[in-house]
Amino acid sequence: MWRLDLRMERYQRTYMPIVTCWKCGNVYAADEYTKKAIVACWKCGAKTRVENVGGGWELKPVGAFVDSESVHELLKEIEPISSKMTEVERIRLIEAAKCLLIGAYTACESMCYDALVSVLRRVYGGQKELGYYVQKMENDPDLKNVGRAIAYFASKRHEVDHPERVSNKLEAKNALNMTKQLIKEILTKKARAKGCVF
Numbered sequence: 001m002w003r004l005d006l007r008m009e010r011y012q013r014t015y016m017p018i019v020t021c022w023k024c025g026n027v028y029a030a031d032e033y034t035k036k037a038i039v040a041c042w043k044c045g046a047k048t049r050v051e052n053v054g055g056g057w058e059l060k061p062v063g064a065f066v067d068s069e070s071v072h073e074l075l076k077e078i079e080p081i082s083s084k085m086t087e088v089e090r091i092r093l094i095e096a097a098k099c100l101l102i103g104a105y106t107a108c109e110s111m112c113y114d115a116l117v118s119v120l121r122r123v124y125g126g127q128k129e130l131g132y133y134v135q136k137m138e139n140d141p142d143l144k145n146v147g148r149a150i151a152y153f154a155s156k157r158h159e160v161d162h163p164e165r166v167s168n169k170l171e172a173k174n175a176l177n178m179t180k181q182l183i184k185e186i187l188t189k190k191a192r193a194k195g196c197v198f
């Protein structure tokens with residue numbers, strides 16, 4: 001009787017597919033029944049993320065893979081205003097979050113500044129750099145709630161305008177947090193104050 005049960009259960013389980021290593025081309029069978037896993041090539045050690053999506057198998061190199069739920073978690077505060085952002089700004093913030101997750105901290109900071117400058121150019125006009133807009137924000141009565149974030153960027157603007165250093169994890173985290181706060185405040189306040197200029 002138990003044999004039958006076992007067979008039924010096996011039938012319902014999903015076998016992992018044959019994986020072709022994205023790095024060395026080695027073809028191997030992943031010995032698991034799960035629908036989602038990270039498997040390692042026995043020849044070169046490169047990892048592949050294997051997931052059953054709608055009956056088909058998706059294989060993604062783990063070296064270039066960032067969990068989309070983690071990205072979503074990092075950006076959830078700005079989701080309500082994402083329709084007020086341009087595609088370029090949205091994608092830059094998504095890339096900033098991805099960079100933070102994989103440890104590309106300097107790139108994360110760069111992406112944050114680019115997204116912020118893009119928003120600031122739309123709101124205040126001109127094609128200036130961050131330093132110019134920090135002054136604009138400091139003098140903007142609408143933005144007094146985010147004085148701390150503005151001060152943060154004021155302290156960073158020299159480093160941003162003159163890229164002579166690399167960032168660590170804390171700096172990247174701070175940059176992303178402050179960028180989110182500022183963009184959220186600016187787009188909420190400015191869209192209301194100016195009757196949606198964008």
Ligand SMILES: [Zn+2]
Binds near residue numbers: 022025026042046
């Ligand atoms: Zn391999």
